[in-house]
Amino acid sequence: SAVISQKPSRDICQRGTSLTIQCQVDSQVTMMFWYRQQPGQSLTLIATANQGSEATYESGFVIDKFPISRPNLTFSTLTVSNMSPEDSSIYLCSVVGQGSDYGYTFGSGTRLTVV
Amino acid sequence: QQPVQSPQAVILREGEDAVINCSSSKALYSVHWYRQKHGEAPVFLMILLKGGEQKGHEKISASFNEKKQQSSLYLTASQLSYSGTYFCGAKSNDYKLSFGAGTTVTVRA
Incomplete structure (x- = not known):
């Protein structure tokens, strides 16, 4: 599976102010997803990032509010x-795995506190 | 639309079994199961693609009833390492994965 x-x-x-979160994947992937997870809550999909669109x-x-780049x-x-x-x-990026199982791999997350 | 997961929480002793259920009001293409430990990212456990399919991961298995749009995750002979929050993810005919609210599993010695 991919490493993020x-x-x-x-x-x-x-x-x-603004904060930019980066996700680097060790292999080429078509789709990347950005999720938000409030403490103790489920994951909510923010957006899907496709390269070139x-x-x-x-x-x-x-x-x-949540501009995304996918260069x-x-x-x-x-x-x-x-x-x-x-x-x-907590903001997490995710990619779809390659292969027959197509499980999602998640980044380790960014814990953001705004004061 | 978010799938419905139950129960919200379960406490087990080592060696006991548990079942976590996940249902959707939309027709499902597949169901995913993930486990998230505190402070960590969710980790993929398994995906179920066909109606009635069962899969296993360690002593964790799952079933998927495509007609009822339901999936169940079975924790058998639970171990301390099984503690965490389990999420089902429902995928319909698009590429998006919607997660259930999660089930917190606590396994005690």
Whole structure:
């Protein structure tokens, strides 16, 4: 399965600022997914990032707030813009595995605290 | 649409068994199961693609009833290492994976 390097692992940010989260995959993948996980909660899909096209956002998430870049098949970034305390959460990137099982592999996550 | 998972939590002693259920109101193409330990990323356990299919991972197995749009995860002879939160992921005819609310499993010695 793919190995994902996600940075930063955690950050404490001031409200009104922005944070960019990076995900690097050790192999080429078509789709990358960005999820948000509130403490003790399930994973909610933010958007799907395809190389060469605009990201597809889920209901409740907009590009102005969560701009995504996907410059190539191994890298993606998610920016959390104009942050408020409600954005405090864990953000995870994920890719679909290659092979017959197609399980998802997750990055280690970015724990964001907005103060 | 988020699949419905039950129970919300279960406490076991080592060696006991448990069943976690997952159901969806949408027609399912596949069901995934993941385990997440505290402070870590979710880890893929298995995927079920066909109706009535069963798979296993260690002493953890699962079934998928495609007609009922339900899946169950079976923890057999539980070990301390089985502790964590289990999520089912439901995939319909698109590429998106929707996760259930999770079931927290605590295995005690």
